[in-house]
Amino acid sequence: MSWIWLRVLLAVTLALAGGLVGRLLGLGDRWALTGALTGMAVGMLVFIIRDVWRGHQLLRWLSGAMGGEPPRMGGFWGEMATRVERALRSRERGAAIERDRLAQFLSAIEASPNGVLLLDASEQIEWCNALAADHLGLDRHRDLRQRVTNLVRAPAFVTMLQSRSFEQPVQISQPGGSGLLSVIVRPYGEGQRLVLTQDITERERADAMRRDFVANVSHEIRTPLTVVAGFVETLTNLPLSEVERKRVLALMAQQTQRMQSLVGDLLTLARLEGSPRPPSDAWLPLARLGSAVEMDARGLSAGRHRLNFDWGGEVELAGNEAELLSAVTNLVSNAVRYTPEAGQIEVRWRQRPEGAGEITVRDTGPGIAAEHLPRLTERFYRVDGSRSRDTGGTGLGLAIVKHVVQRHGGELLIESTPGQGSCFTLVLPAMRVRLPVTRLAAHS
Structure with missing residues (x-):
């Protein structure tokens, strides 16, 4: 003073x-x-x-x-x-700190996997992040101070706001019907609303696939179980001749084998989905894998087809031998099952110029219509269900092949024309294909 x-x-x-x-x-x-x-x-x-x-x-x-x-x-x-x-500078520093905090907070909201929308007491839009704008078809700048129900007119959302019943989320379609949203509203402040949106399209699709999968598994297992149960009742209650008894036992064995194959394929899929990616430094000779595939194919064909194999000489692949064997065996087994007698099946290895490798299985079977090709690798999808069961297929073979090749960083290519046969190509990346060191030295 x-x-x-x-x-x-x-x-x-x-x-x-x-x-x-x-x-x-x-x-x-x-x-x-x-x-x-x-x-x-x-x-x-x-x-x-x-x-x-x-x-x-x-x-x-x-x-x-x-x-x-x-x-x-x-x-x-x-x-x-x-x-x-001094007071002004202190206030400016405080305001700058608060602006930085607000900017960081808004950046964090922008990075949120959920859409965020802030409404005032009159349900007008105060702020929204880019994801909420994309979910609800809004312009995050032009639509500020607009009443949200004038822009988002989904009946379930409007009803929830009007009834002020915010306990449960509601599901609405994205603009244009491109997906499904889960919308949660929470009150805060003085009559304000926080709206959270989440794209649940993939989750709902996965849930639908899971429900279909459970239903398909139940159906696939119930059918042979019903047959076996019927045969057991027949053997128990009816006097059968020796020929009839042998025939019934053979059919029971066939259905039991079908259930065993189905359970085995299900376990294989579960193991593929839950295990780590195959190593990229565990090398195996393609000829060894090919020899096992060829033996299974000739046993399954029993001389009914013309089989040609070309494994490309001394080539080595990096990956899980059991998985690769399962994938190639599934492709060749399908070709044998669906190709008529005296038909031709060719299995060939080819190395692409960029280093990637292909195992191609080509047959002269009935072929597949184009509308079925995109869904062939879905679990339990069958072009002709009755025929697939007659040939002993479980409907999981191509799903296993797709999982195996994707786990090895490759892809499965399918070409087919009705009446002209089919061609399935398993492509492996260059990092999983090599020639032995001795052969490389000879080439050099």
């Missing part, structure tokens, strides 16, 4: 100085008092003018943008300017 005493001292000093000058300039005693008073008045006037001018400078700075330096002066107004500047 030293500036107060300085201000009082300055005022008294100016008054005394003015009075002294006035007295010295006075003519005689008559004018001495008048001169002293006049001098005091002039001194006070000078002080007031100086004070008013400093106050004016400070006021002008306060009235402006206050971006530059405040007026530098001593005394009361100087102290006032310094404290005002």
